[in-house]
Amino acid sequence: MDLILGRENKTIESRFTIDHSERVLRVESVQIADQKSLVLGILVLFDDITEQIKTTEQLKKQAEELTKLNELKNKFFSIISHDLKGPVFGVKELIHLTQNGLVTEEEFLEMLPEVSKNMENVALLLENLLAWTSSQILGEFIQAQSIDLFKLVTSQKNLLNRMASEKSVAIELLGFENTWAYGDKNMLELIVRNLISNAVKFSKPNDQILISCETKNEKLKLCARDFGIGISEENLKKLNEGISFTTRGQANETGTGLGLILVREYIVKNGGTMTVESVLGEGTKFCVTIPEGINPHKA
DSSP: OHHHHHTSOEEEEEEEEETTEEEEEEEEEEEEEOTTOOEEEEEEEEEEOHHHHHHHHHHHHHHHHHHHHHHHHHHHHHHIIIIIHHHHHHHHHHHHHHHTTSSOHHHHHHHHHHHHHHHHHHHHHHHHHHHHHIIIIIOOOOOEEEEEHHHHHHHHHHHHHHHHHTTTOEEEEESOTTOEEEEEHHHHHHHHHHHHHHHHHTOOTTOEEEEEEEEETTEEEEEEEEOSSOOOHHHHHHHHTTOOOOOOOTTOOOOOSHHHHHHHHHHHHTTOOEEEEEETTTEEEEEEEEEBOOOTTTO
């Protein structure tokens, strides 16, 4: 009626709901005039553009995702050329110097702990890169099953104990008695490993890390709590928006930001959620929910 009473050529979009489904109409008013420009009436055209709007929005979303993916891809090529090439070429050069007698056996053994630590970081980075590649390019086939969560978390803790002991950081497990999760074992291992290694990275010497688990409404809530440097509001916002970023740890450990991207992606694929709470100078708490599994020994 506004278009008709306005007596001008005009187009509007109108949204309304029919049977719980939103529809979008493009409504256009066109003046009908005679040869003397005398307006004889108004022609009103109705065009249902709901599907067109949906397609446009989907294409826009896909374009944004593609741009984001390309930025991430470029970043990871940079990671491969710097974070991977540097340590590997460093070990290669050290072996070459030792073979040629320019580095003594004693000097080599003194450097070995640092070399070992660097290679552990490279191994974790390479594993994350391969997992991300599989997820983004090859697709991911989830093999969900009931998993002994205590056994899984303990094995990942043992893998990272040496990294933690170098900073005199203690990792404590709480509430894992008789806990079974339902999900993909490889994905859950990567999730737990990244959460623990991230907590170690940002912990101060002699700190404690608490890895806890509680059951609620057929879900397991797994939390990794550190008492380290915390996360700034700006980076916390990036985390919640799924934006990749990296910061150096307390012992100048490097990172890529890839681990937490994988954690968020894998948690969603396994029917869970991730939250993060942090206060600068007081520490950070990452929590993920996982569907509860069934203990096969009790079935």
